[in-house]
Amino acid sequence: MNQTRTFLLFALVAVAYLLWNAWEKDYGPQPSTSVTTSASAEKTGAANGTDGVPGAVTAAKVPVDAAPAGETAGQLITVTTDVLRLTIDTRGGSLIRSELLGYPVTPRTKKNPDPAPIRLLDDRGEHFFAAQDGLISASGAAPDHRTLFQAARTRYTLDPGQNTIEIPLTWTDASGVRVTKRYTVHRGSYVVELSQEIDNGSASAWTGNAYRQLQRVVPPPPVHSNFLEKFSDQSRYSFFGAAWYSPEKKFDKLAFDKFSEDPLNLVVTGGWLAMEQHYFVTAWLPPANEAQTFSTTVLSDPNGPRYLVRDMGPSITVAPGQQQTSQARLYVGPKLREQLATIAPGLELTLDYGMFSIVASPLHWVLNQLEKLTGNWGFAIILLVLLINIAIYKLSEAQYVSAARMRKLKPRMDALKERYGDDKQKMQQAMMELYKKEKINPVAGCLPVLITIPIFFALYTVLRESVELRQAPFVGWIHDLSAADPYFVLPAIYVLVMLATQWMMPQQPGMDPTQAKMMKFMPLMFAVMFAFFPAGLVVYYIVNGLCRLVQQWWVTRRIDRADAAKGQAIAKG
Structure with missing residues (x-):
């Protein structure tokens, strides 16, 4: 030749x-605007409850709506490390913003030497993306992701020579049940550790489940200043949706347009659950030795459908006068393949090269x-x-x-x-x-x-x-x-x-x-x-x-x- x-x-x-890529983007299936109501979500299993988890309390359901109107607004807590700036809302104790300080939106130039950092988690309506967690109980009180927590401070900064920051939030029920939610961040790390300590000061046993979830809308398309930027934007060809890993079935993913057609309901031990986008990933990493139920559903919202992935933990029973802690980790950062491989098994697979992986990975x-x-x-x-x-x-x-x-x-x-x-x-x-x-x-x-x-x-x-x-x-x-x-x-x-x-x-x-x-x-x-x-x-x-x-x-x-x-x-x- x-x-x-x-x-x-x-x-x-x-x-x-290139024509195939462009056709898939422009004419392929788009995210569905149909939504799954909470009633229909229950039929899929664990989407709004705890079905499918060994020892779970099936009568308890995770609320899918926002805090009731008229409730006191929460305080915003800012946490700054060398690589992250996080915002925690005491209403639910949820992570509502995460800014990646080393990844600016636009390149640094002489005219713009300090551009704004990428915001992954975001509380703006058309960009809404939150990492939520909480507890549910069928028989007693439990703080879910809508409950108001108390915090001693509203600002935490990782000082020179300091390697770790702990951010405690507390909630106490009239019955005597006390929950301390504690986030821990480390220098140089995009991993946020979460613990929910249940202190049962009531007269009867407390039984419930811990859950973690990611909830977001599909953001509007990026605004380009010229023709070249629009047609050379490589994010148009990247996967955008949910991903998960289990030791048995390995890595899998679900595009947003498939949420209503093929909802996830899977019991996993030793896996993780994530939402992916171009260059970045947000993933809940539950304890490797506990059986979890991973599920997906679609919720209605004025800004468009909200796509939700949830990790529901096994049943927890705390006797009167006893304590028990539920733990998990959250990764919120860039798809750095070598680092991801050390954080959790298979997490590096979120950097997915598709059919070219066998050549692209060693390359x-x-x-x-x-x-x-x-x-x-x-x-x-x-x-x-x-x-x-x-x-x-x-x-x-x-x-x-x-x-x-x-x-x-x-x-x-x-x-x-x-x-x-x-x-x-x-x-x-x-x-x-x-x-x-x-x-x-x-x-x-x-x-x-x-x-x-x-x-x-x-x-x-x-x-x-x-x-x-x-x-x-x-x-x-x-x-x-x-x-x-x-x-x-x-x-x-x-x-x-x-x-x-x-x-x-x-x-x-x-x-x-x-x-x-x-x-x-x-x-x-x-x-x-x-x-x-x-x-x-x-x-x-x-x-x-x-x-x-x-x-x-x-x-x-x-x-x-x-x-x-x-x-x-x-x-x-």
């Missing part, structure tokens, strides 16, 4: 893949190591290209040798074309005889192409999904390798590389005139396509193209010298 056909094959595969690991070496993701990509070309050089050499030989045969091929004119069958037979005589394999380049195309799409997925490359600068005007080149310089450079490559590679005789014209427009086609690709991917293909040019030049030069030496030897002999 000569180089022109390689370009054509790649272009067809790339365009087909991501190699890029991480190269970035540690260079301190720049762009240079890491360049080193990755060099390593790939070194690894497959022996496979590619046959293609370069074939192209160099065909270049020398071009005058003879042109003569065959002139001799046989429009008789394509005789032309093809004559060419095959010439290839056989000169020991040329015209399909020698197929194997390298089969290797590089999966690498291309795997790298595209890595650049699209890996939060490490979000707003990662390269050099000069490239401030974000995960976004398109704003000035189209990189696509233009790649066009020059393609033109140089086409000049070095002879056009195959007998090529259909329509195909020949198409090949002439290939550089323009690639320029348009790469204008919307992440800059890091274009860097990859520029360097890869330059490597191929250098290798082709070297092989051609070597063959020319060998042929010249052979000719001199024949002349002397």
Whole structure:
């Protein structure tokens, strides 16, 4: 397969893949606007209760509505660490805001040196996303996610030299039952620890369940300032919905548009339950040794349907005068694959590369190591290209040798074309005889192409999904390798590389005139396509193209010298 056909094959595969992605986003199933009422949710099992959990109190139901009108508003507690700024509402003791201090909404510039951080959990109506938890009891009082707690302070800050902050909230019932809800945060960590300590000061046993849930609306689409930003926005192709993990069934996920059609109701021991979005994940991590019921449902809300995932714990019984504590952890942060793997089994799978995982996962690991070496993701990509070309050089050499030989045969091929004119069958037979005589394999380049195309799409997925490359600068005007080149310089450079490559590679005789014209427009086609690709991917293909040019030049030069030496030897002999 000569180089022109390689370009054509790649272009067809790339365009087909991008068209499929765009069709799925624009015309595929969208989040349903139908809602599940609390009555119908009960029919699905644990959506609003505790059915399915061994030892659960089935009569108790988790309330799905907000606090009743007229109730006292809660206080807002701000907790600031080196990586997180959290807001806790004493009404329910819920986490209603989480700002990721190391991840600004827009890149830092001279004009905007301190942009606002990404807000993952959010109490704004059209962006509503909250992490809630509480207790329920069928026979006694229990503080759920609507109950008003008491707090001693409204501001906590992790001071220099301090590694941990505890934020206690308390609730006491007239019967004597006291609950202390305690959040704990640590330096450098996106994990929030939660404990709910039940102190039974009443005269009878307290029995109930602890639960944790995530509840959110689908936010409005991002606002883009120009055409390029809109069509190069990679978040359009990322998964947005619920995800969970169990040791038996491993990783699974449910898009928001499937919540009503296929609600989750699963008993899990040693798993986790999450909501995913582009680059970030929020996940409840219950104790690994307790059976939990994971469920999903859809709730009505003036700002649109609210999608809810819930983790319901097993039954808890606390005798009079005794204490018992329910514990869990909440991860609210970026999809950092290596860190997620150490937090909970399978949590790293939230960084989902889909069908390209088998190639993308090791590719991501190699890029991480190269970035540690260079301190720049762009240079890491360049080193990755060099390593790939070194690894497959022996496979590619046959293609370069074939192209160099065909270049020398071009005058003879042109003569065959002139001799046989429009008789394509005789032309093809004559060419095959010439290839056989000169020991040329015209399909020698197929194997390298089969290797590089999966690498291309795997790298595209890595650049699209890996939060490490979000707003990662390269050099000069490239401030974000995960976004398109704003000035189209990189696509233009790649066009020059393609033109140089086409000049070095002879056009195959007998090529259909329509195909020949198409090949002439290939550089323009690639320029348009790469204008919307992440800059890091274009860097990859520029360097890869330059490597191929250098290798082709070297092989051609070597063959020319060998042929010249052979000719001199024949002349002397």
